[in-house]
Amino acid sequence: MQAIRSPLRRVALQARLPVVRPRVARPFSTAPEAKSNTTLYLGIAAAVLAGGGYWAYTSSSDTAREVGTVAKSATQAAKAATNFVPSRADYQKVYNRIAETLDEAGEYDDGSYGPVLVRLAWHSSGTYDKETGTGGSNYATMRFEPEALHGANNGLNVARGIMEKIKQEFPWISYGDLWTLGGVAAIQEMQGPKIPWRPGRIDGFAKDATPDGRLPDATQGQDHLRKIFYRMGFNDQEIVALSGAHALGRCHTDRSGFEGPWTFSPTTFTHDYFKLLFDEKWVWRKWSGPKQLADKKTGTLMMLPTDYVLIQDKSFKKYAKAYADNQDLFFKDFSAAFARLLELGVPTAQFVSSEPWELKTLDEQKK
Numbered sequence: 001m002q003a004i005r006s007p008l009r010r011v012a013l014q015a016r017l018p019v020v021r022p023r024v025a026r027p028f029s030t031a032p033e034a035k036s037n038t039t040l041y042l043g044i045a046a047a048v049l050a051g052g053g054y055w056a057y058t059s060s061s062d063t064a065r066e067v068g069t070v071a072k073s074a075t076q077a078a079k080a081a082t083n084f085v086p087s088r089a090d091y092q093k094v095y096n097r098i099a100e101t102l103d104e105a106g107e108y109d110d111g112s113y114g115p116v117l118v119r120l121a122w123h124s125s126g127t128y129d130k131e132t133g134t135g136g137s138n139y140a141t142m143r144f145e146p147e148a149l150h151g152a153n154n155g156l157n158v159a160r161g162i163m164e165k166i167k168q169e170f171p172w173i174s175y176g177d178l179w180t181l182g183g184v185a186a187i188q189e190m191q192g193p194k195i196p197w198r199p200g201r202i203d204g205f206a207k208d209a210t211p212d213g214r215l216p217d218a219t220q221g222q223d224h225l226r227k228i229f230y231r232m233g234f235n236d237q238e239i240v241a242l243s244g245a246h247a248l249g250r251c252h253t254d255r256s257g258f259e260g261p262w263t264f265s266p267t268t269f270t271h272d273y274f275k276l277l278f279d280e281k282w283v284w285r286k287w288s289g290p291k292q293l294a295d296k297k298t299g300t301l302m303m304l305p306t307d308y309v310l311i312q313d314k315s316f317k318k319y320a321k322a323y324a325d326n327q328d329l330f331f332k333d334f335s336a337a338f339a340r341l342l343e344l345g346v347p348t349a350q351f352v353s354s355e356p357w358e359l360k361t362l363d364e365q366k367k
Ligand code: HEM
Pocket: 115, 116, 118, 119, 122, 155, 216, 217, 218, 219, 225, 242, 243, 245, 246, 248, 249, 250, 251, 252, 253, 255, 256, 257, 258, 304, 306, 338
């Protein structure tokens, strides 16, 4: 259905017509896997408890925090006790459930949870600091305050809430694996490139949470972008490739203060972000909000100061132009950089396979 829906939406947005969303139900099952293993059920019961613990944990009471910690430890112990070793097929099932959920967004934003799930995967990984080896996707520390409340993470409670429902259904998966898999499923289902991915992240504790200020600030320039992304171990080409994710989604005044989408097709992964940067004339928007650019022609699209820098800085511009001219190149480079981003902070020994997997899209599984 995604294959049908996205181009439809794209055409509608291009013509700036109201989007009529086809309400075709995608067949899926919400039933838990049938397994006649008593210990597994015990594990699941403990994990459901921990699910409650998760919500308690994000409340501000210290007692609730302790309850959450105990429940979480119980889950990890129960998981070990069940001897349940999820296979690649089990992870494909989680992928499928996430993929089905993307389209359950109803009137939310542009009708898909995909973009906000990509942002969750990125913000949970992009805290990595290569000097200290801290941060990254391993411990899913955004579950904890104050990281959950960092300004850069505003609005990601929506994405964490969506993922929590999936977690209830597949309690054996770690939050770090779940959130990064969410980004993979979202990119692949929104017509993007395959993102190699493998499981192995473990759930950490509040003490592992990262300090504020590790994620980029959209009001800044090239020096800031380099400082933030070099700290993660990325180079100029990867900074530009990763920024191409802004083909998706939109800014929200009640989250970042900025407003609007970058492209006319915010639920389809394309290289349009780069094309628009070069093809449109960008002017500073006159409004009371933070400094952002608007396309002169329609006034409906936006660019952040950090997006605009990609066509001003000589080194960034070279890559941005290459991606504007060649979508295949962008897809290839984005896939490599995003896959690497999602593994930041995870010790190699923790991964369950030496090579990342390519999970199948829902459409591929229908064939
Ligand atoms: C280069 C530095 C970056 C800056 C300064 C930045 C900043 C922002 C801001 C301000 C928003 C709007 C949030 C809101 O109001 O809802 C946003 C949204 C988004 N960002 Fe970035 N971002 C950067 C890089 C990235 C990267 C590397 C990715 C992924 C690989 C990414 C993916 C997204 C997505 C998909 C959205 C849309 C979310 C939605 O629709 O809810 N961004 N970003």
